[in-house]
Amino acid sequence: TTVVNRIAAGEIIHRPANALKELIENSLDAGSTQIQVVAKEGGLKLLQIQDNGHGIKKDDLGIVCERFTTSKLKKFEDLSKIVTYGFRGEALASISHVAHVTISTKTKDSKCAYKAMYADGKLTPPRPGQTADPKPCAGNDGTQITAEDLFYNIPTRRKALRSPSEEYNRVLDIVSRYAIHNSGVSFSCKKQGSMKAEVQTTSGASVIDNIRQIHGSSVSSELIYGERTFDSLDFKMQCYISNANYSVKRTTLLLFINNRSVDSMGIKRMIENVYSSLLPKGGHPFVYLSIEIKPENVDVNVHPTKQEVHFLNEEWTINSIQEVFKELLENANS
Numbered sequence: 001t002t003v004v005n006r007i008a009a010g011e012i013i014h015r016p017a018n019a020l021k022e023l024i025e026n027s028l029d030a031g032s033t034q035i036q037v038v039a040k041e042g043g044l045k046l047l048q049i050q051d052n053g054h055g056i057k058k059d060d061l062g063i064v065c066e067r068f069t070t071s072k073l074k075k076f077e078d079l080s081k082i083v084t085y086g087f088r089g090e091a092l093a094s095i096s097h098v099a100h101v102t103i104s105t106k107t108k109d110s111k112c113a114y115k116a117m118y119a120d121g122k123l124t125p126p127r128p129g130q131t132a133d134p135k136p137c138a139g140n141d142g143t144q145i146t147a148e149d150l151f152y153n154i155p156t157r158r159k160a161l162r163s164p165s166e167e168y169n170r171v172l173d174i175v176s177r178y179a180i181h182n183s184g185v186s187f188s189c190k191k192q193g194s195m196k197a198e199v200q201t202t203s204g205a206s207v208i209d210n211i212r213q214i215h216g217s218s219v220s221s222e223l224i225y226g227e228r229t230f231d232s233l234d235f236k237m238q239c240y241i242s243n244a245n246y247s248v249k250r251t252t253l254l255l256f257i258n259n260r261s262v263d264s265m266g267i268k269r270m271i272e273n274v275y276s277s278l279l280p281k282g283g284h285p286f287v288y289l290s291i292e293i294k295p296e297n298v299d300v301n302v303h304p305t306k307q308e309v310h311f312l313n314e315e316w317t318i319n320s321i322q323e324v325f326k327e328l329l330e331n332a333n334s
């Protein structure tokens with residue numbers, strides 16, 4: 001069953017960046033205001049995330065890497081909300097099947113931190129001859145999770161990956177997205193041993209401050225802000241979209257649905273259409289779009305790894321967003 005579990009885990013965890021996305025979402029779910037990421041060899045050798053969230057109780061450390069262990073499903077009704085994006089307690093388990101995982105964590109009411117290591121979903125001794133129990137250690141409130149030697153046990157998956165520098169670019173992309181969207185949280189991302197962070201934001205900076213920090217003022221100064229609430233469908237959107245006199249090399253869409261970073265081909269195509277008549281050939285828009293929508297109005301019937309989302313009312317939803325974009329662009333021009 002270990003092999004079966006490993007293959008299943010490899011289906012869920014594809015590369016460092018998508019493991020990291022799950023870890024970041026866990027840190028955010030834990031109420032963190034500081035999230036620091038460190039990577040070595042693009043996250044293949046080492047991927048580490050440190051947060052200052054509520055931590056994991058010592059007694060829970062034995063089971064957090066077991067499949068379907070989640071502290072986020074309290075009632076059965078919660079299931080319909082959780083499955084929208086959640087991994088339903090599969091993320092840590094999957095990572096522990098394809099990497100060496102170490103967790104050190106401290107809750108507020110614990111005197112010290114505890115450290116535990118995992119293999120194939122279970123606690124494992126740090127060294128032969130030692131017990132597998134979590135060991136007391138020094139540490140601040142919050143959680144540090146380290147995944148080392150990703151896919152050491154699935155050589156084919158390992159070979160399918162890009163170079164460390166390309167994998168690192170994907171890591172930076174995912175950190176940047178969450179750093180921009182979460183204005184109450186400071187994020188950093190750097191290579192292990194490096195003094196300089198490639199991404200660095202401060203907590204309390206606004207979304208537009210974060211866009212300026214990460215993409216530069218040449219981009220942020222060309223953005224138009226818009227927001228709209230469609231009461232009838234419990235649908236709310238906020239956006240920053242580039243004006244018609246400005247373009248970037250390729251369409252950049254930072255899309256969030258209920259605070260999760262997702263992809264939508266439908267929205268991307270709509271945006272490219274709206275701008276195609278406005279921008280000179282070869283020019284592309286920059287769009288940040290955050291949507292809040294009732295979970296039951298987003299199509300949930302997708303595999304957990306699928307970043308791509310569909311709306312129950314896809315045409316209406318995308319048309320509504322398009323109307324807002326057109327209006328913003330027209331008003332900016334007049």
Ligand code: ADP
Nearest residue numbers: 026027030055070071087088089090091092143
């Ligand atoms: P899920 O997020 O779907 O619950 P995961 O496998 O991602 O499943 O995480 C399992 C559980 O481990 C979470 O429900 C949570 O209780 C705990 N956990 C994981 N990461 C953190 C973290 N950074 N801080 C606090 N608790 C965490």
Ligand code: MG
Nearest residue numbers: 022026087091
């Ligand atoms: Mg999770």
